[in-house]
Amino acid sequence: MYIYFEEDGAFKAGTVLSQAGSAYQVELTTGRRTKIKASHVFFSFESPSAAELIAAIPAAAEELDPAFLWEAAPADEFTFLELAAEYWGEGASPVEKAALLTTLHANPVYFYRKGRGAYRKAPADILAKALEALERKRRQEEQKKAWTKEMVEGRLPEPIARQALMLLIAPDRNSIEWKAFSDAAAEARLTPLRLMLQLGGIASPWRWHVDSFYAMNFPRGRGFPDNLPKPPANDWSELPLADVEAFSIDDSETTEIDDAASVVHLDGGVTRVGIHIAAPALMITRGSPLDEVAKTRMSTVYAPGLKTTMLPEDWIKAASLDEGVTVPCLSLYAWVKDDTYAVEKTETRLERIALKANLRYDKIDALVTEEAIQNQTLDIPFAHEICWLWHFAKVLQHGREEVRGRPEPVGRVDWFFALEGEGENAVIRVKGRRRGAPLDLLVAELMIFANSTWGLWLEEHDTPGIYRSQRMGRVRMSTSPGPHDGLGVLRYAWSTSPLRRYVDLVNQRQMITALRGEPPAYARNDVDLFTIVSSFENIYSLYGDFQTRMERYWSLRWILQEGLKEIEAIVVKGDLVRIDGLPFMQRVPGLPEDLERGRKVRLRILGCDLVDLVMDAQLIGVLDESLSPGEESGLEEELAEAAAEAESEDAVKAEAHEEAHEEAHEAPASSAS
Structure with missing residues (x-):
């Protein structure tokens, strides 16, 4: 005797070797012997053999139409044997019974299982929806296979082309487009990116690198919202006008001119050095629509041939220290002894400034050599001031080196690209700027001096700020003051690039409120201040x-x-x-x-x-x-940078001169200052 039964969720047939009470000892068609409870047996039969029954079931089940069975099935719960008798009469063969059971079990859309061998047909309305979903799934599967075939053959279906970038950076892995694309990549033995490039969905590697970055970091586009307000029409006449002839040093491509310097010789062998920083914090209030945009961007983005500013062009123009324009600024004045270049005192002022000149690196850098300075043969605008400031910068650098316990590396060249033309087809020119060159040193040391002085100033005025510190080789940004060993300064707070970095804008807000005797824009326990620190580090690292x-x-x-x-x-x-x-x-x-x-x-x-x-x-x-x-x-710096990049650290700032270079200037479409 043979029996047809269920074991471990599968339907099987076997030869009965013995029966003891409610259990059978059965030999399966594979030769394995097992014990089966009588409650798991659907029916017994004498012929055909178990193996012949199993072999005949697929063909017999193929002839059964589940839709017709649904029509024929009783409205109430039924067993497969009852439906078999209704369908074939009382003489249904073992193969027919097994085929019917297999069909009922394999079509849960039509029949709900209510127990072993028992079923109930699905309600008509639910069945209609389920069949519609099945048909939709079938059509999608056919479409997926067709799209996959097209891509393997070298053609990109238009629906996939429309999603080309998002399929690579943020795919919906349940979508038919992604499944087809993924299958095609696997079949072509290519990464999804290389397949998309091969198919032309991404025009070129350059487009991929650029477009993927902006899609992930600027999902609303590089432009600014149309509803942002215009800069205030304020002449800032309530602020005193600085009695200085100040000049800036930047590259010709620089539009965000946020730092300048002045030199005024006083009586008694003292010179007053002015470091003047653009003051957009006077115009951009905390929580304003523009402030929210700037806080989202956190910084200007630089890359060869590309620049996406933190602030809109009209706001930059309103605050930038452009030649011949009177704008507000935050000034740091230092009274310096002419014989030793020692700083006697400093003072911070909120004032207006009418910049005398915007000097450009690319036009004067080659002329400003140590020999020309030492021999007093420098023949450029503000030559005397530049020479004096270079001597002052050398003393500042020496003082930092004594604290650091090692000299600044010299001679390293920062290479950058000057691109002639647009996009990926630009003609490439490689240029270099040697660190420690007079202009580089001068601007770097003035910015380090300002940021370190203002870091101490914030602390002395009990005003919260955002600091950069370095201990044991690790650079960190926080609201807690601490020394910066790499720079050799007691405190360091980024404050000199408020047009280009949000942290600088925040610190400037804090200084302005302190100067005016007002409560700080951010209290010490302000959650927003901690959020800014965290967000800035993450975003700045991505940039x-x-x-x-x-x-x-x-x-x-x-x-x-x-x-x-x-x-x-x-x-x-x-x-x-x-x-x-x-x-x-x-x-x-x-x-x-x-x-x-x-x-x-x-x-x-x-x-x-x-x-x-x-x-x-x-x-x-x-x-x-x-x-x-x-x-x-200088290779030690590069090694530190490379190691920190691997650890996702902000290593470009981990060593003193790299930070100095960052503070100094914006290299042509290359430096992330």
């Missing part, structure tokens, strides 16, 4: 990563543009090298482990991947040439 990524892109594009087959590199540590003359570092597997830091090597370029932004290279040979001791010390 920095984007700048680095685009510098790597343009480095590789320059190599391709120049058709280089070989290139020189400098060993940073182990197999990590910096390509000579480019802002590009990467590892070169197979580099000898015993190469000392600063050693130059020659590499053969095997390929440039503009998607993953890596250069495939192999070692040709080790050169006899090495970096000078001063240049080699």
Whole structure:
């Protein structure tokens, strides 16, 4: 005798070996023996054999139409045997019974299971909706397969093309578009990004790097809302006018001019140095519509050929320290002894300033050399003031170096790109600015001096602020004052770039309220202040990563543009090298482990991947040439930056001169100052 039964949720048939009470000892068609309770048995039969029954069920079930069975089934609950008798009569064969049971069980849309072998047909209205959903799912599956086939064959379906970017950065993994695209990528053995590039959904690697960044970080677009108010029509005549002839030093492309300097020689061998910072905090109140936008952006975004400002152009123009325009500013004055360049006292003022001149790095940098300063042969506007400030800056730097316990690295060149043309087809020119050059040193030290002085000033006036500190090599931003070991200063609060960084704008608000004797804009326990710190660090790090990524892109594009087959590199540590003359570092597997830091090597370029932004290279040979001791010390900074990037730290600011460079100026479409 054979029985048809259920075991572990599956229907099976077997030969009865013995029966003891309500249990059977059964041998399955696989040869395995098992014990089956009588309550799990659907029916017994003498023929065909168990194996023949199992083999015949699929074909018999194929002939049964679940829709017709639903029509024939009783309105109330029924068993499969009752429906079999209704369908075939009392003489239904074992194969027919098993096929009917299989069909009922396999169609839960038509039949609800109410127990072992018992069912109830679905209500007509619910069945209609379920069948509609099944049909929709069937059509979607057919559509998915068709789209997948198209993409594998090299054609991009229009519905997927419309979602090309979002399918890569924020896909709805339950959507038919994503499923088809994912299946096509798997079948083509390509990553989704490379498949989309191959199909033309993303026009090029450059478009991917740029568009993906802005889609993720500026989901409403790079522009500003149309309903933002215009800058106030205030002449700020209530503020005193600074009696100075101030000048700024920036690149020609710079539009956000937020710092300037002045030099006034006084009686008694004392010179008054003025550091003048644009004051947008006077115009942008906390919680205003523009403030909310700026707080969302947190900073201006810089990358080669790209710039997205924190503030709208008309607001920048209203506050920027442009030549010949009178605007409000926050000024730090320092009285400095002419013989020692020692600072006797400082004073902070809220005032107006009429800037005398906007000097431009790219027009005067080559002329401002140490030799010209020492020999007093510098022939540019404000030559005397620049020479005097350079001597002052050297003393400031020396003082910081004594606190740091080590000198600032010199000789490192910051490479950047000047792009001629728009977008990815621009012609690339590589330019460099040597750290420690007179103008770089002058502006950097003045900004460090202002930020460190104002950091102490906020603390002395019991006014909360946002500080940057560094202890044990770790840079952190917080509302708690602390020393910055890397810079060699007691306190450091970013305050000199309020047109470009939200933290600076916040600190400026705090200083203005203190100067006016008003309650601070942000109290010490203000939750918003802590939120700003956290948000700024995260967003600023993302912007920095984007700048680095685009510098790597343009480095590789320059190599391709120049058709280089070989290139020189400098060993940073182990197999990590910096390509000579480019802002590009990467590892070169197979580099000898015993190469000392600063050693130059020659590499053969095997390929440039503009998607993953890596250069495939192999070692040709080790050169006899090495970096000078001063240049080699700069590699320590690069190594610290690379290590901190890997740990998602804001490492570009971890060393003193890098922070100084950040504060100093905006390099042409490259520096994230």
